[in-house]
Amino acid sequence: MIQKKYKKAIAEYLEVDPTQVSLYWRGRVGLYCILKAMDIQSGDEVILPAFTCVVVPSAIKYLGAKPIYTAIDPLTYNIDIEKLEEKITSKTKAILAQNTFGLSSDLDPIITIAKKHGIKVIEDCAHGFGGFYKGKKNGTSATAAFFSSQWNKPFSTGIGGMVVCNDLELAKKIQTIQQSFEKPSFKDETMLAIQIFIRKNILRPSIYWAALKLYRWASQAGLISGSSDAGELEDATMPNNYLKSGASIQAKKGIEAIQLxxxxxxxxxxxxxxxxxxxxxxxxxxxxxxxxxxxxxxxxxxxxxxxxxxxxxxxxxxxxxxxxxxxxxxxxxxxxxxxxxxxxxxxxxxxxxxxxxxxxxxxxxxxxxxxxxxxxxxxxxxxxxxxxxxx
Ligand SMILES: Cc1ncc(COP(=O)(O)O)c(C=O)c1O
CATH class of the missing domain: 3.90.1150.10 (Aspartate Aminotransferase, domain 1)
Structure with missing residues (x-):
């Protein structure tokens, strides 16, 4: 099965076992799955940088938990570690450490603070596939990480996401939850394949602005699978068909992209x-x-x-x-x-x-x-x- 091959390719790249890897329709669904597997629920708090994509706090809120924003360092655009500990309360369950624009957060001090308070660290590697933190591949230092392979991300499968979990017990739970998600339909696969084709064969820097306008309009009108569904930008209500696992077309494109x-x-x-x-x-x-x-x-x-x-x-x-x-x-x-x-x-x-x-x-x-x-x-x-x- 092509998904199995894709998981193997990701695992080999990240130097982890394929059982630690799982695939999703989008990165945000992977984050939701990690949080769910960590048993994060109503009343819990998750710390995240006040410089992220709205779908990140949405995933937290879909579980009834509360996003707790924290200051960023203006040099790295990642969490300001000096200001992190003051955000921790008895309700804090996890900290999201982002790889903003492809730069890893300084994980060692974040993990030290998290350990002191018995909370988990999740890497938001939506921008970070291929980068390193102190010689280790992004996504392999904290408890778990999620990646995005949406347009403009380190490599693209149109839209797409994956999770790597470095805690083997938690990885099993993540796999079980991921398997309960809906599989992409024939229509999802076909529409995405058409978008990938158009992007590869038609899009050039010279028509960037016109194409961007058209893409944003078509995705908000629900005609294509864009960066976000229309409702996702209106409020934090989970859209229909959000809980979706990875598609075959994403696996096919992902394998090609990892080779290059x-x-x-x-x-x-x-x-x-x-x-x-x-x-x-x-x-x-x-x-x-x-x-x-x-x-x-x-x-x-x-x-x-x-x-x-x-x-x-x-x-x-x-x-x-x-x-x-x-x-x-x-x-x-x-x-x-x-x-x-x-x-x-x-x-x-x-x-x-x-x-x-x-x-x-x-x-x-x-x-x-x-x-x-x-x-x-x-x-x-x-x-x-x-x-x-x-x-
Ligand atoms: C920092 C950050 N985290 C998470 C995501 C979500 O990734 P996806 O679009 O694959 O759900 C994005 C998307 O652009 C992002 O910029």
């Missing part, structure tokens, strides 16, 4: 080096690279003075920019209370969200295209923010 993955990561690092050099030359702080981790740069984040203005300039010049994490719970910018986030509670994270943009590093970006992007940055230098301290 080292090349993919090398390309991203090469493009990131060009951006690093360019920002340094412009006297803009380049992306921070701490010694404890190997960054995979699935996106190269930077700060601008006026986000809407810069996005418009990029669009006019056909520069493919992203705006990930434009809010503590991306992409929600109003009524964040629906996900228990109280506006004003993390002013720095909120401010960063209003000034952050990202450059692409994937294989559609040739060196020539990266140089065109750099030229655009140089031309618009006055719009860039030198450091988060200037926000």
């Amino acid at each position: 993955f080292d090349k993919n990561i090398e390309h991203r690092k090469d493009i990131a080096t060009l951006y690093n050099n360019a920002f340094t030359k412009l006297n803009i702080s380049p992306v921070y690279q701490p010694e404890y981790a190997t960054h995979t740069f699935i996106k190269y984040a930077f700060l601008v003075k006026d986000q809407p203005k810069f996005l418009k300039l990029a669009q006019q010049n056909q520069i493919p920019l992203g705006d990930w994490l434009n809010s503590p719970i991306h992409p929600i910018r109003e009524n964040l209370e629906r996900w228990d986030y109280h506006e004003g509670s993390f002013p720095l994270a909120e401010k960063i969200g209003y000034h952050i943009l990202n450059l692409p590093t994937d294989e559609s970006i040739s060196i020539q295209e990266a140089n065109r992007i750099i030229h655009f940055l140089e031309k618009n230098k006055s719009e860039l923010v030198e450091s988060w301290k200037d926000l």
